[in-house]
Amino acid sequence: MKRILIVGLILALAGCGGVNRFKSQPKRTPARAAQPAALVIPVSKPRATGPLSNACMASDRKARSPDLCGCIQAVADKTLSGSQQRRAASFYNDPQKAQDTRTSDRSSNKAFWDAYVGYGKRAAKTCG
Numbered sequence: 001m002k003r004i005l006i007v008g009l010i011l012a013l014a015g016c017g018g019v020n021r022f023k024s025q026p027k028r029t030p031a032r033a034a035q036p037a038a039l040v041i042p043v044s045k046p047r048a049t050g051p052l053s054n055a056c057m058a059s060d061r062k063a064r065s066p067d068l069c070g071c072i073q074a075v076a077d078k079t080l081s082g083s084q085q086r087r088a089a090s091f092y093n094d095p096q097k098a099q100d101t102r103t104s105d106r107s108s109n110k111a112f113w114d115a116y117v118g119y120g121k122r123a124a125k126t127c128g
Contacts, residue, residue, distance in 0.1 A: 045127055046074035051082075055089035071127035079119040088116055 047070030056069035076085050091098040101109050101116075 045071040047071055048074040048077050050077065051085045051089040052076045055092040059092045068127055072123050075123040075126050076119060079122055080115060084112060084115060087112065088119070 045067060047067065049070065050073045053069045053073035056064055056072055057066065076088070080088065087101075102113050104110070104113075
């Protein structure tokens with residue numbers, strides 16, 4: 001009976017850590033709560049219709065699509081006047097006209113070209 005009691009005590013001590021239970025152990029840090037996954041909200045690109053959208057859709061460019069052309073028009077609506085939009089739309093049919101405008105010495109052409117370049121950068125960032 002004494003042996004059974006001793007074996008039971010040894011098993012009980014072994015199960016609860018025995019003598020090593022009180023030795024200094026590195027502190028356990030509580031498990032961190034799982035970080036929630038980043039919430040991804042699909043953002044639709046702006047879309048509009050107008051002279052640039054129509055010219056874009058009528059062009060033979062491979063990348064044209066209603067979404068892209070609509071986005072380009074929406075950016076144009078925020079950055080170019082109506083007459084500037086019509087002028088820029090004419091570049092789709094006549095790329096040489098764009099080159100002539102870019103290289104022109106006239107101040108009105110330079111002002112338009114600066115606005116057009118700004119529009120192009122914004123459209124690339126927004127629609128690209």
